[in-house]
Amino acid sequence: NAGVTQTPKFRILKIGQSMTLQCAQDMNHNYMYWYRQDPGMGLKLIYYSVGAGITDKGEVPNGYNVSRSTTEDFPLRLELAAPSQTSVYFCASKGGGNTEAFFGQGTRLTVV
Amino acid sequence: GQQVMQIPQYQHVQEGEDFTTYCNSSTTLSNIQWYKQRPGGHPVFLIQLVKSGEVKKQKRLTFQFGEAKKNSSLHITATQTTDVGTYFCAGRSSSNTGKLIFGQGTTLQVKP
Numbered sequence: 001n002a003g004v005t006q007t008p009k010f011r012i013l014k015i016g017q018s019m020t021l022q023c024a025q026d027m028n029h030n031y032m033y034w035y036r037q038d039p040g041m042g043l044k045l046i047y048y049s050v051g052a053g054i055t056d057k058g059e060v061p062n063g064y065n066v067s068r069s070t071t072e073d074f075p076l077r078l079e080l081a082a083p084s085q086t087s088v089y090f091c092a093s094k095g096g097g098n099t100e101a102f103f104g105q106g107t108r109l110t111v112v
Numbered sequence: 113g114q115q116v117m118q119i120p121q122y123q124h125v126q127e128g129e130d131f132t133t134y135c136n137s138s139t140t141l142s143n144i145q146w147y148k149q150r151p152g153g154h155p156v157f158l159i160q161l162v163k164s165g166e167v168k169k170q171k172r173l174t175f176q177f178g179e180a181k182k183n184s185s186l187h188i189t190a191t192q193t194t195d196v197g198t199y200f201c202a203g204r205s206s207s208n209t210g211k212l213i214f215g216q217g218t219t220l221q222v223k224p
């Protein structure tokens with residue numbers, strides 16, 4: 001049971017480039033989340049999804065896009081990378097009701 | 113929008129001293145969850161509180177959920193070096209249970 005898998009683990013982008021952070025879960029969870037964590041800071045919610053085909057903005061959605069075409073996958077897209085998007089990105093999933101969230105190992109992204 | 117605030121941001125203690133972190137939400141929560149993140153790691157679920165006024169214990173850790181379901185606390189008795197890490201509270205609003213918002217976290221350092 002792999003849980004939540006994020007790829008890549010590390011990435012360096014140049015300003016203006018685009019990329020997709022991949023997230024997949026094999027627990028058949030309906031809820032999936034993307035967070036960013038800046039050094040010494042907490043977890044800020046970027047986007048979340050309550051099921052396939054349904055996504056909604058979190059606290060800091062600007063500069064990002066998501067899609068949820070399947071239950072398993074929840075990719076995060078950066079269209080025009082900016083230095084302010086340098087961060088560690090965590091994907092998480094949870095089941096319905098009062099259940100815990102499971103996190104991936106994170107993607108460390110640097111924009112230069 | 114929903115906000116979850118956590119204090120203090122940092123706490124340095126001598127091994128054997130007690131530690132407490134406090135969590136306050138701007139909205140009534142359906143539940144509160146606590147996570148621990150070790151340095152360089154990802155958040156890992158510790159516990160969940162659901163009922164108003166609920167108190168739960170895990171060995172040296174005591175978790176409380178306020179009567180109004182808007183605040184919570186985590187108390188560690190007699191800290192050990194293995195307690196080092198960042199402790200996060202996370203809540204789902206009663207009005208939007210899909211959104212999981214994290215506090216800023218409290219980073220605990222324990223001096224041996």
